Amino acid sequence: MTFRLTVNGRPRDVEGAWLGESLLYVLRERLGLPGSKNACEQGECGSCSVRLDDRLVCACLVLAAEAQGRSVATVEGLSAGDRTLTDVQQAFLDQGAVQCGFCTPGLVMSVHDLLDRNPAPDELELREAISGNLCRCTGYGRILAAARTVVERRAAATPERELP
Numbered sequence: 001m002t003f004r005l006t007v008n009g010r011p012r013d014v015e016g017a018w019l020g021e022s023l024l025y026v027l028r029e030r031l032g033l034p035g036s037k038n039a040c041e042q043g044e045c046g047s048c049s050v051r052l053d054d055r056l057v058c059a060c061l062v063l064a065a066e067a068q069g070r071s072v073a074t075v076e077g078l079s080a081g082d083r084t085l086t087d088v089q090q091a092f093l094d095q096g097a098v099q100c101g102f103c104t105p106g107l108v109m110s111v112h113d114l115l116d117r118n119p120a121p122d123e124l125e126l127r128e129a130i131s132g133n134l135c136r137c138t139g140y141g142r143i144l145a146a147a148r149t150v151v152e153r154r155a156a157a158t159p160e161r162e163l164p
Contacts, residue, residue, distance in 0.1 A: 003068050007031060008077025014064065023067050024048045024059035027074060035075035035105045039134075046133030049106040049113075050074050056113040058132075075105040078112060088112050088150050095146040099137035107133045111147050119154060126151075 002015045007027070014030050022041075027033045027050070036059050037047035043058040050059045051073040078086045085093070088111050098104050107130055114121055114129035121129065126147050127140075135143065 001065070003065060005031075005064070005067050005072055006070070007033065007072045008074060009071075017064060019063075019065055021064050022060050023050070023052075023062040023064045023072065026064035027059060027072070033074050033076050037102055037105060039102070044134070045103070046106040046110065046130075047103050049109040049133070051109065051113060054116075056110060075109055078108070086112070087153060088115070088146070091146040091149040091153070092143070095142050095149055097138055097142040097146040103133055103135040103138075107135065107143055111150065114147075115150060115154070120151060121147075 001017045001019055002013065003017065005012050005014055005026070012031055014026055017026060017030060021030075024036055024038055024041075027036055028038060036050055038060070039045045039047040041060045043061040046058065048059040049056055051057070051071075052062060052067060053070045054073075078089070086108075088108050092098050092104060092108060097107075110130050110133055114125065118125060123144075126144055130140070130143060130147070
């Protein structure tokens with residue numbers, strides 16, 4: 001089977017695929033995008049998180065063929081193409097929220113997803129946003145600190161609006 005996906009804003013042809021292949025398998029094995037990790041294959045760990053039409057999903061639970069005509073965004077597509085880190089990625093490094101790195105792409109995608117929807121989340125919203133991601137090495141304290149850092153940096157960089 002051959003079909004076309006739009007991944008990180010670019011049309012990508014998928015050739016020789018089997019109809020039942022997961023989006024995760026196609027991204028990693030057919031398109032060479034290894035950022036989304038393959039761990040549980042049951043949608044429980046969040047390591048394969050991608051955005052499908054601006055909705056965070058576990059790529060292991062989506063058939064690749066279902067993504068035709070839709071927009072897929074992976075962790076590789078977060079930067080501007082020049083391989084610079086996003087503010088979320090930089091905050092993960094600054095706060096020591098990266099150890100083995102296996103869960104990091106899914107967590108970064110989850111934090112980006114939350115902050116795109118809500119630029120000023122409270123503590124509960126931050127915790128809920130990453131609740132679908134399992135991390136065994138780093139610990140959630142540093143991950144939450146990284147998310148808080150991004151919220152604070154973005155707020156400081158945004159000029160306050162004057163009320164009428």
